[in-house]
Amino acid sequence: MKDPSPFPSFRAPYAPDDRVIAARLLETADLSAEQDARIDRTATRLIEAIRANDDRLGGVEDMLREFALSTKEGLALMVLAEALLRVPDARTADQFIEDKLGQGDFVHHETKSSAFLVNASAWALGMSARVIQPGETPEGTIGRLAKRLGVPAVRAATRQAMRLMGSHFVLGETIEAALARAEPHSADAARYSFDMLGEGARTANDAERYFNSYASAIGAIGGTADDRPLPDRPGISVKLSALHPRFEAVSRERVMKELVPRLIDLARRAKAYDLNFTVDAEEADRLELSLDVIAAAFSDASLKGWDGFGLAIQAYQKRARAVIDYTDDLARALSRRMMVRLVKGAYWDSEIKRAQERGLDDYPVFTRKAMTDLNYIACAQRLLALRPRLFPQFATHNALTVATVLELAGGDSGFEFQRLHGMGEALYAQLGQDRPELAYRTYAPVGSHRDLLAYLVRRLLENGANSSFVAIAADDNVPVATLLRRPAEIIGTADNARHPNIPLPRDLFQPQRQNSRGMEFGASPFPETRRQMIGRGSLFGVSGYRWIPAKSTVHLRYWAVLAAAERVPEALVWTGENNVHFEP
Numbered sequence: 001m002k003d004p005s006p007f008p009s010f011r012a013p014y015a016p017d018d019r020v021i022a023a024r025l026l027e028t029a030d031l032s033a034e035q036d037a038r039i040d041r042t043a044t045r046l047i048e049a050i051r052a053n054d055d056r057l058g059g060v061e062d063m064l065r066e067f068a069l070s071t072k073e074g075l076a077l078m079v080l081a082e083a084l085l086r087v088p089d090a091r092t093a094d095q096f097i098e099d100k101l102g103q104g105d106f107v108h109h110e111t112k113s114s115a116f117l118v119n120a121s122a123w124a125l126g127m128s129a130r131v132i133q134p135g136e137t138p139e140g141t142i143g144r145l146a147k148r149l150g151v152p153a154v155r156a157a158t159r160q161a162m163r164l165m166g167s168h169f170v171l172g173e174t175i176e177a178a179l180a181r182a183e184p185h186s187a188d189a190a191r192y193s194f195d196m197l198g199e200g201a202r203t204a205n206d207a208e209r210y211f212n213s214y215a216s217a218i219g220a221i222g223g224t225a226d227d228r229p230l231p232d233r234p235g236i237s238v239k240l241s242a243l244h245p246r247f248e249a250v251s252r253e254r255v256m257k258e259l260v261p262r263l264i265d266l267a268r269r270a271k272a273y274d275l276n277f278t279v280d281a282e283e284a285d286r287l288e289l290s291l292d293v294i295a296a297a298f299s300d301a302s303l304k305g306w307d308g309f310g311l312a313i314q315a316y317q318k319r320a321r322a323v324i325d326y327t328d329d330l331a332r333a334l335s336r337r338m339m340v341r342l343v344k345g346a347y348w349d350s351e352i353k354r355a356q357e358r359g360l361d362d363y364p365v366f367t368r369k370a371m372t373d374l375n376y377i378a379c380a381q382r383l384l385a386l387r388p389r390l391f392p393q394f395a396t397h398n399a400l401t402v403a404t405v406l407e408l409a410g411g412d413s414g415f416e417f418q419r420l421h422g423m424g425e426a427l428y429a430q431l432g433q434d435r436p437e438l439a440y441r442t443y444a445p446v447g448s449h450r451d452l453l454a455y456l457v458r459r460l461l462e463n464g465a466n467s468s469f470v471a472i473a474a475d476d477n478v479p480v481a482t483l484l485r486r487p488a489e490i491i492g493t494a495d496n497a498r499h500p501n502i503p504l505p506r507d508l509f510q511p512q513r514q515n516s517r518g519m520e521f522g523a524s525p526f527p528e529t530r531r532q533m534i535g536r537g538s539l540f541g542v543s544g545y546r547w548i549p550a551k552s553t554v555h556l557r558y559w560a561v562l563a564a565a566e567r568v569p570e571a572l573v574w575t576g577e578n579n580v581h582f583e584p
């Protein structure tokens, strides 16, 4: 099949050595003393605004921290929540929960406080939020909770918690409800990018359902937008994994044939209303394929003359800088502009796990948060330098990151910030007050609770992780000075670029043994050329194959050997025609 993309594919080393990147980043990280002082002042003001925010106490953010996935209760809640979200009808959901909770000899009793049912954050009362102990299961934790509180209370609290979290993070269950809840699009109101919940389509029907929901959302968003030009227009974010059930590197040919036309179709609809249309960033092993799809769709002649097409780039990926340069090359080649959302990345835990499962040589993402922060700033600098061909959109809830970007930008126009609905409110409210010219966009998920789970897990991880800025900033015991520590200072030298407690995937089981080596189909065999592989004569260091020069004659002989053996022989020896014996 002829490839629909006229543009060369993206190639960059999948998982290079962190230390090499750190050396480069540290070299350029220094700012002047005046710049550092300004960053300190801006960040401190933003952190104080976050800490002064009254809504924080007793709100959903507190609850999320209380039920972080690293606590037993948080995990138990997610087990139940998962059941609740996946079971299609309420009656079956109830039965399922009853069944899960009813396995022990529970004493049913009503909870003492009626407030318990009103605010699920009360769940935290009377519970110790300890980290899971070896041998404990989430089900066991639920069982003990149910014993203490009674099954109906746990069921109600779980439902309440999900509703609370759903309404906190989701702007509306339908695009119409979300548009009604969004502030009207006006000169002084925030911009919106709507995200129809749903990802990882498993069937063609799923993909069609998501396509239709994107298509009708574009119509609804476009229909209510006023006539101001880009970038001051609402937008939509799409996930390629929602649009194709086989969005994976090994299905490239099929993906290019089937997904590219779908993406072009959606992009044309967005173009008709001059919207911002962003392709979200997903897992690292889909990056090359995503960029192939994006390049093919973006190159379509029907999208000419529109500056709204964009993509998200993750700074925790070691290839982030290369992706920015690729995007710039693409925009330059077509003489068009693109919008680029810079994020740190929301799939860190699964990236680490996946690389370990696959026994890769190294990780595609950094293992220290400060490296991600450092790379984010370097990428921000690069994006700002590539204006106006690229329109940078800095998506972060980290006050220090925001303050540093502001310093580097040298003005308030030509870029925007982005936040997620339900997060970063106090920070951006303060910023809006201090610098009214500055634009920011709210990323607003839309959808039913059924499609919420994957998104919710990422938010729970983000809010609960002890390295996460929102979690630390909310803790008044942490001095502001700690939050102002620069990533370059934390890393210090290139030798500290890797996390000391996260071994390389291949060393995961050391000193017992080496991890088995796997293949990453999502990575082109870069930087090793075929010639180098031939020279090496081995696959992953094991001489498992032999390269045969094209013109040599190949002779093959086969024997079928039938012999009784007491044990599996070590070798088979051929000593001449029809003379084969086992070596013991």
Ligand SMILES: Cc1cc2nc3c(=O)[nH]c(=O)nc-3n(C[C@H](O)[C@H](O)[C@H](O)COP(=O)(O)OP(=O)(O)OC[C@H]3O[C@@H](n4cnc5c(N)ncnc54)[C@H](O)[C@@H]3O)c2cc1C
Pocket (backbone or CB within 6 Å): 279, 280, 281, 282, 312, 314, 316, 341, 343, 344, 345, 346, 347, 348, 365, 366, 367, 368, 369, 370, 371, 372, 395, 396, 397, 398, 401, 418, 419, 420, 442, 443, 462, 467, 468, 469, 470, 499
């Ligand atoms: C508007 C918007 C759109 C978004 N779209 C996307 C998207 O398309 N794709 C996507 O993946 N994410 C997306 N995100 C989520 C985004 O990646 C997270 O919100 C973001 O990483 C949190 O960064 P922060 O600067 O707010 O917080 P910080 O607390 O400063 O950073 C947290 C981040 O640091 C990184 N990190 C944490 N621990 C480590 C470690 N040990 N080693 C290396 N890195 C580490 C992770 O990326 C983690 O998310 C979006 C966010 C926003 C606000």
